Structure formats: structure tokens, C-alpha cells
Amino acid sequence: xxxxxxxxxxxxxxxxxxxxxxxxxxxxxxxxxxxxxxxxxxxxxxxxxxxxxxxxxxxxxxxxxxxxxxxxxxxxxxxxxxxxxxxxxxxxxxxxxxxxxxxxxxxxxxxxxxxxxxxxxxxxxxxxxxxxxxxxxxxxxxxxxxxxxxxxxxxxxxxxxxxxxxxxxxxxxxxxxxxxxxxxxxxxxxxxxxxxxxxxxxxxxxxxxxxxxxxxxxxxxxxxxxxxxxxxxxxxxxxxxxxxxxxxxxxxxxxxxxxxxxxxxxxxxxxxxxxxxxxxxxxxxxxxxxxxxxxxxxxxxxxxxxxxxxxxxxxxxxxxxxxxxxxxxxxxxxxxxxxxxxxxxxxxxxxxxxxxxxxxxxxxxxxxxxxxxxxxxxxxxxxxxxxxxxxxxxxxxxxxxxxxxxxxxxxxxxxxxxxxxxxxxxxxxxxxxxxxxxxxxxxxxxxxxxxxxxxxxxxxxxxxxxxxxxxxxxxxxxxxxxxxxxxxxxxxxxxxxxxxxxxxxxxxxxxxxxxxxxxxxxxxxx
Amino acid sequence: xxxxxxxxxxxxxxxxxxxxxxxxxxxxxxxxxxxxxxxxxxxxxxxxxxxxxxxxxxxxxxxxxxxxxxxxxxxxxxxxxxxxxxxxxxxxxxxxxxxxxxxxxxxxxxxxxxxxxxxxxxxxxxxxxxxxxxxxxxxxxxxxxxxxxxxxxxxxxxxxxxxxxxxxxxxxxxxx
Numbered sequence: 001x002x003x004x005x006x007x008x009x010x011x012x013x014x015x016x017x018x019x020x021x022x023x024x025x026x027x028x029x030x031x032x033x034x035x036x037x038x039x040x041x042x043x044x045x046x047x048x049x050x051x052x053x054x055x056x057x058x059x060x061x062x063x064x065x066x067x068x069x070x071x072x073x074x075x076x077x078x079x080x081x082x083x084x085x086x087x088x089x090x091x092x093x094x095x096x097x098x099x100x101x102x103x104x105x106x107x108x109x110x111x112x113x114x115x116x117x118x119x120x121x122x123x124x125x126x127x128x129x130x131x132x133x134x135x136x137x138x139x140x141x142x143x144x145x146x147x148x149x150x151x152x153x154x155x156x157x158x159x160x161x162x163x164x165x166x167x168x169x170x171x172x173x174x175x176x177x178x179x180x181x182x183x184x185x186x187x188x189x190x191x192x193x194x195x196x197x198x199x200x201x202x203x204x205x206x207x208x209x210x211x212x213x214x215x216x217x218x219x220x221x222x223x224x225x226x227x228x229x230x231x232x233x234x235x236x237x238x239x240x241x242x243x244x245x246x247x248x249x250x251x252x253x254x255x256x257x258x259x260x261x262x263x264x265x266x267x268x269x270x271x272x273x274x275x276x277x278x279x280x281x282x283x284x285x286x287x288x289x290x291x292x293x294x295x296x297x298x299x300x301x302x303x304x305x306x307x308x309x310x311x312x313x314x315x316x317x318x319x320x321x322x323x324x325x326x327x328x329x330x331x332x333x334x335x336x337x338x339x340x341x342x343x344x345x346x347x348x349x350x351x352x353x354x355x356x357x358x359x360x361x362x363x364x365x366x367x368x369x370x371x372x373x374x375x376x377x378x379x380x381x382x383x384x385x386x387x388x389x390x391x392x393x394x395x396x397x398x399x400x401x402x403x404x405x406x407x408x409x410x411x412x413x414x415x416x417x418x419x420x421x422x423x424x425x426x427x428x429x430x431x432x433x434x435x436x437x438x439x440x441x442x443x444x445x446x447x448x449x450x451x452x453x454x455x456x457x458x459x460x461x462x463x464x465x466x467x468x469x470x471x472x473x474x475x476x477x478x479x480x481x482x483x484x485x486x487x488x489x490x491x492x493x494x495x496x497x498x499x500x501x502x503x504x505x506x507x508x509x510x511x512x513x514x515x516x517x518x519x520x521x522x523x524x525x526x
Numbered sequence: 527x528x529x530x531x532x533x534x535x536x537x538x539x540x541x542x543x544x545x546x547x548x549x550x551x552x553x554x555x556x557x558x559x560x561x562x563x564x565x566x567x568x569x570x571x572x573x574x575x576x577x578x579x580x581x582x583x584x585x586x587x588x589x590x591x592x593x594x595x596x597x598x599x600x601x602x603x604x605x606x607x608x609x610x611x612x613x614x615x616x617x618x619x620x621x622x623x624x625x626x627x628x629x630x631x632x633x634x635x636x637x638x639x640x641x642x643x644x645x646x647x648x649x650x651x652x653x654x655x656x657x658x659x660x661x662x663x664x665x666x667x668x669x670x671x672x673x674x675x676x677x678x679x680x681x682x683x684x685x686x687x688x689x690x691x692x693x694x695x696x697x698x699x700x701x702x
């Protein structure tokens with residue numbers, strides 16, 4: 001489709017008008033386009049993109065990228081299959097876009113913590129991933145800070161404590177929950193404002209697990225960084241490792257053997273199945289239906305064991321590498337997977353039949369935790385959560401990578417946006433992934449699984465559809481080492497949707513709403 | 527009105543146990559015997575995530591799935607540290623979690639045990655020596671047992687619990 005100009009480039013021509021010359025747009029390694037903005041162009045560009053339904057999917061900062069200023073802010077916009085990155089060179093301050101693109105609020109706070117950049121006009125200037133114990137004026141991602149153990153504050157002055165928004169009114173009271181929760185679950189704080197049992201407002205506070213992933217990767221060799229990518233979020237190991245390797249492979253012009261892509265795709269889909277099975281089981285536990293829950297938790301455990309047989313790791317870790325895979329999976333083992341997949345499909349159907357014919361479950365699921373479709377674009381909500389609220393986004397379809405161009409997954413979509421829709425979408429996606437794996441196993445070619453990888457310097461953006469949605473990864477390699485590794489998992493954006501989803505629901509429904517969205521704390525906190 | 531005969535003749539809704547793992551059963555029975563002897567028949571564990579990548583949580587959660595079903599061995603995961611005998615720590619201790627982690631430990635009644643699960647909890651793992659973490663669990667707790675792995679499989683965690691029971695038994699024996 002040669003006459004189909006990239007939607008991002010067209011937008012640039014529109015807002016730059018006469019100032020637009022073709023050489024100003026730099027094509028990236030991964031079909032993304034970069035435009036370095038001049039100071040006066042920033043505001044018209046942003047309002048034009050907002051008016052044209054572009055979504056701000058990420059905003060991150062890089063130090064020392066340009067000669068013009070100390071920092072470069074990368075605003076990543078998406079519309080349909082176009083990715084446009086606006087590069088804004090700034091020294092210390094710039095203007096906030098959070099009131100135009102609400103997803104920017106957390107992004108900007110993240111940049112402020114990391115690099116000390118001030119965003120004029122921002123409606124929320126509280127620190128994000130640096131909690132109270134971190135010293136003032138500490139910005140770990142600045143190059144001048146060398147990664148080393150830090151002495152933090154022992155005691156926090158009450159006035160320095162994090163200020164939650166206060167909701168007042170007759171009968172409103174607060175229920176603070178976390179960071180340590182009752183179950184075996186990751187830490188995070190939820191501040192409910194409640195009237196009776198009904199949730200009037202929820203404010204979340206995350207980043208208790210901030211372990212400095214981005215700083216940790218700096219200076220590492222790309223090969224060593226795969227381990228870090230896998231540690232972003234345990235149950236997204238394959239997705240994040242793939243996103244990272246994809247970026248490095250694009251930078252270096254490495255094309256990986258076909259067999260390796262088939263195997264990677266099988267692993268990605270297996271990871272999705274594992275994750276979704278866990279969600280189905282978890283949702284059923286949270287509405288006290290263990291009969292259904294145990295069906296799916298049995299299948300999930302079998303899935304983990306199958307992953308172990310295939311790759312030697314229950315989380316499929318340590319097998320993806322730059323240029324392909326560390327080791328091949330023998331034909332016999334893949335055949336076992338095929339038999340397993342067929343069994344799994346049958347047993348999944350049995351489980352679903354039990355659940356969906358149980359009225360008490362449907363009663364708890366339907367109309368609970370509705371995420372309105374109008375929130376999807378402003379907050380960049382992606383993945384099954386978005387697709388259950390009428391969204392169309394799926395990276396595998398919008399920006400196909402590897403062999404997804406050839407093996408196109410079905411675009412699942414429901415409209416209601418409640419827990420039931422998310423349950424149903426995830427169940428359908430399990431079935432689709434099973435079909436996809438079966439098809440891949442039937443067609444898998446023989447051959448090498450690793451091509452010679454000579455890593456080169458450069459930068460690239462990559463997007464991968466993890467079980468939770470769109471995972472974005474930006475890699476800049478300088479002198480053979482990682483200069484900047486930015487990862488933004490789907491959960492980072494999806495978390496904010498929960499504040500809206502719970503409004504008007506009762507507190508006892510919070511666990512099932514939370515589970516239906518399956519948000520990763522580790523993947524958000526980095 | 528429910529007919530008593532229907533209840534008797536109705537097909538049962540339980541299913542057979544999915545797998546029978548000799549090793550697991552053997553470990554489980556040993557654990558059960560030790561728990562009976564030392565902890566008065568039930569061992570209460572409080573899980574605390576201080577900065578893991580969530581894989582370890584998933585594996586600890588898996589101990590409750592029908593394959594392992596550790597509750598039959600006398601192991602329960604409890605909601606409050608006040609009910610716990612054992613604190614199972616996952617992940618390196620992040621600065622942001624340090625205060626909450628200390629409070630959790632302090633809320634536990636004595637005698638108490640701390641088990642570090644996974645490489646990051648054992649010694650800080652890949653995060654050791656970086657700005658965001660204090661290091662492994664031993665930086666703030668007296669750690670009784672370390673279960674390494676990235677993450678350790680459920681069976682390995684169970685084997686770790688057995689090792690802890692042995693130590694608790696020895697401690698009890700040495701008591702006057």
C-alpha cells in the first residue's frame with residue numbers, strides 16, 4: 001500500500017504546514033517515525049495530535065541524546081498502525097501535557113523523579129516512584145549519579161508524608177489498604193473513600209517495589225540486559241525479553257531464523273495462556289466459587305509444567321536471546337505440546353461450561369467494575385481490559401512483529417466493560433492462543449534457531465502484546481553497552497483504570513475487579 | 527424439598543486427584559509429622575513481598591493449587607502477621623518497602639521464623655549494590671532459611687519448609 005502515507009507523517013505535515021520538509025522526519029528502525037521539535041512547535045503539535053485522536057502511549061526522558069539540550073523527552077504517540085515520536089529537547093523545565101493527555105501525568109511524574117525535570121502547569125507534582133524515604137533532589141537516572149547503595153531517611157516527618165487527595169462530605173470515611181495485603185500478592189496501597197459500603201473514590205499508590213530496573217541496565221551489555229528484561233515482571237518474562245531483543249535486533253539489522261520466530265511465538269502465546277488461566281481461576285476464587293477455580297488452577301499448573309518441559313523453565317526464562325533462541329526445542333517435545341494443547345482445549349471448555357452456567361457467578365460478574373470505553377484513549381488502556389470495553393487495540397494486529405503478519409490472531413472485542421466481559425474475553429483469548437499454537441506447530445519449519453548477532457549502536461522502539469496488553473520498550477545502545485533501557489508495561493497505564501472501575505461498587509467486589517484486570521505491580525514499579 | 531435419595535444417587539461433583547507424586551507425598555507427610563510435633567498441628571505462614579518480580583509469588587500461590595494442596599499437610603497461609611509462625615519473604619528489600627516490611631515482622635508474635643524465598647530475597651540477586659534496595663532479607667530480618675532459585679519451583683519451596691521444620695524441631699529439643 002504505497003499510497004497509504006503513514007498516519008503519523010500525515011499529521012506532522014498538517015501541523016507543521018510550510019515548515020515541514022521530508023528530511024525532518026527520521027524513520028526509526030521499527031517503523032516508528034521521529035520528529036525533533038523546535039521550541040515553538042511543541043504546543044501546536046500536541047494540540048493537533050490531541051484533536052486527531054492520537055494516544056500518548058509513553059513519555060520518557062533520555063540524557064545526553066542531543067547536543068541542543070541536556071535532556072530529550074520522547075513523546076510516543078499512536079494512532080491505528082502509526083507510531084510518531086516527538087522529541088522535545090529540554091534543559092530543566094517544559095510545559096505539562098497532562099491536562100490534554102491524562103496518561104501523561106504518571107509519565108511526567110516519572111521523568112521528574114528520574115531526571116529532575118519540572119513540568120509547568122502539571123496538576124499533580126507529587127513524587128511517584130521515589131517515596132518519602134528518598135532524599136530531596138535525588139534523581140537516580142541522571143548520568144551524574146553512579147548506581148550505588150543509598151542512605152535513606154530513617155524517620156519521616158509527618159508533614160513530609162505522601163498526601164492523598166481528601167474526599168469529604170457527610171458519611172464519607174476512608175479505608176486504607178496495603179501496602180501489605182491479606183493474600184499472597186504484591187504490595188501497593190489503596191485509599192478508598194467510602195459511603196457505607198459503596199466506594200465513592202479510590203486513589204492508588206504504587207512503586208513500593210521500585211528496584212531501579214532502568215538504572216540497573218545502564219552500562220550492561222545487551223546480552224546481560226535480557227536477564228533484567230525478564231525480571232521486569234515474572235509472568236511477562238517472554239514478552240519483555242522478546243520486546244528487548246526485538247529492539248536490539250532492529251538496531252543491529254539482525255534478522256532471526258524463521259524457526260526461532262515460530263518458537264518465540266509459541267512461547268509468547270503459552271505465556272498468555274498461563275496468565276489468562278490464572279486470571280480465570282483468581283476471579284472465581286474472589287467470588288467464592290472454588291469448583292470452577294480449581295479447574296483452571298489445575299490447567300495452569302499443567303501449563304507451567306509444559307513450559308518447563310519445553311524450555312527448561314516454568315516461566316520460560318533464559319531461552320530468548322539476541323538473534324533467536326539459546327537452544328532448540330526438539331520435535332518430539334513439540335509434539336508433546338501439541339497433544340497437551342488439544343487436551344487443554346477440551347478441559348478448558350468443560351471448565352467454562354461449569355462457570356458460565358452458574359448463575360451466582362454471573363450475578364457477581366455482570367455489571368461489576370465497569371470501565372467505560374471513553375477512558376481507553378485518555379489513559380492508554382490496552383490489552384484484554386481495553387478489548388472488553390469496546391477497544392480495538394492489539395499490538396499483534398496493529399503493529400505485527402515476527403510472524404504475526406502471517407498468523408493473524410482474531411480481534412476479540414466486547415462492549416460492556418464489566419468483570420464478565422473481561423472474563424469472557426480472556427477465555428476466548430485462551431482458545432485463540434491454543435488454535436494459534438496448534439497452527440504454528442503444524443507449520444513450523446526446520447532450521448537454525450540463532451543467527452549470528454553482531455550488536456551495533458543505535459536506538460529503536462519496540463512494541464509487544466503481552467498477556468496484559470501493550471508493552472513498550474526503548475533501547476539505546478552506545479559503544480556496545482546499554483545507554484538507556486526504558487520499559488513501559490501495559491500495567492503502568494492500566495492501573496489508573498481501576499480508580500474508575502471501582503466507583504459505585506462495593507468494597508467486597510474490589511478483589512474480583514482487581515483480579516479481572518490482572519495488573520502487575522512489579523511491571524509498574526520497575 | 528430435597529429428596530435424600532437424590533443426594534445419594536446424584537453423580538458426585540468431586541474429581542480424582544490429578545496426579546500422584548510420590549516425592550511430594552513423602553515430603554508432605556514428613557512436614558506434617560514435624561508440624562504436629564513442633565507447631566501443634568498447624569504452621570501459619572505470612573507471605574511478604576518486599577520487591578520481587580512476582581514469579582516467586584506465583585510459585586508460592588501454586589502451593590495451594592490442587593496439585594500441591596499444602597493445606598492437607600498442615601500449612602496455611604494467613605492474612606495477618608499476628609497469626610503467623612513464619613514470615614516468607616520474596617524479593618530484595620526495596621527502600622520503599624523497608625518500613626512496611628519491618629512493621630510486618632514486628633507484628634508477628636515470638637517465636638518466629640523468617641524464610642527468604644528466591645535469589646533476590648536470599649542475597650539481593652541482580653539488585654545487590656544498587657540504589658533502590660537495601661539488599662537481601664537479612665539486611666533487616668534475622669533469616670533462618672534461604673531457598674534460592676529464580677524462582678524456586680513449588681516442590682523446592684516445600685523442601686525448604688521441611689528443612690525449616692527440622693531446625694525448629696532441633697531448637698525445641700534443645701529447650702530446657
